[in-house]
Amino acid sequence: MSLIALLQDAATSVPAPLPFFRTPLFYKSLHIFGLFLSTTSLGGIAIHAANGGTKATSRTRTLTASMFGIGMLIALAGGFGQAARLGMTNTAIFPGWLWAKIAIWIVVSVLSILPYRIPALAKPIYLLVPLLTGLAAYLAIFHGL
Ligand code: HEM
Numbered sequence: 001m002s003l004i005a006l007l008q009d010a011a012t013s014v015p016a017p018l019p020f021f022r023t024p025l026f027y028k029s030l031h032i033f034g035l036f037l038s039t040t041s042l043g044g045i046a047i048h049a050a051n052g053g054t055k056a057t058s059r060t061r062t063l064t065a066s067m068f069g070i071g072m073l074i075a076l077a078g079g080f081g082q083a084a085r086l087g088m089t090n091t092a093i094f095p096g097w098l099w100a101k102i103a104i105w106i107v108v109s110v111l112s113i114l115p116y117r118i119p120a121l122a123k124p125i126y127l128l129v130p131l132l133t134g135l136a137a138y139l140a141i142f143h144g145l
Pocket of ligand 1: 102
């Protein structure tokens with residue numbers, strides 16, 4: 001093979017650099033930003049309910065509920081965006097740790113509606129959510145238990 005052909009071959013085999021908003025790191029940042037948004041909101045809701053507060057007495061009800069919802073959606077988009085960028089494009093090839101994270105995302109979403117409905121659960125939820133999200137982070141880092 002001539003030198004020119006060799007250089008041309010090398011040039012075409014280098015992948016074009018991705019714009020930042022298509023990189024796994026962009027989706028990871030979105031993912032974590034969304035999780036911060038939703039967990040701080042859920043913490044606020046749980047503490048308010050644990051102290052006897054109700055939806056009616058909360059002056060930040062709309063703010064915390066919308067920040068929680070928007071945060072969880074951003075986290076979900078960031079999660080699936082990362083999965084796709086890492087080659088997990090099809091649910092048929094999703095590994096167990098990824099399904100476990102999706103399950104944790106669903107559980108945390110359900111827990112968010114409980115503090116005002118069942119105030120006795122507000123304090124346990126305040127403690128349980130960091131444990132669940134910590135487990136989800138562990139699963140992402142170690143790709144399993
Ligand atoms: C409450 C639930 C969740 C929490 C707390 C969480 C937390 C995290 C954290 C902290 C990371 C960064 C780990 C690292 O780079 O070292 C991460 C990565 C990731 N998360 Fe989540 N996550 C959650 C839900 C989800 C969901 C629903 C998906 C959906 C597909 C998902 C997919 C991913 C993927 C694909 C990665 C990248 C793993 C890698 O770099 O190898 N996560 N998650």
